[in-house]
Amino acid sequence: MNIDDMSLRTLQLESARALSAMQATNNNIHQFNKKAHHNSQLWYKSVIEWYVNMYGDLPSRTGPGKEVKLILDV
Secondary structure, eight states, X not given: OOGXXXXXXXXXXXXXXXXXXXXXXXXXXXXXXHHSTTOHHHHHHHHHHHHHHHHSSOTTTSTGGGGOXXXXXX
């Protein structure tokens, strides 16, 4: 899995699933802002990397992110 090869839309969808698995606190969100100041693609990648470190694979494949139903999935 190489997140650098993912399309922008895939990055957005995977990061949305990952964010739903974390508690929405200032510190949690700030960790991604530090890594990707004013660069949304780096921000998405940072979120996905955090999720993979926590759960071992992409949000669409494992952990609580896998259970998330996005509007596009319905």
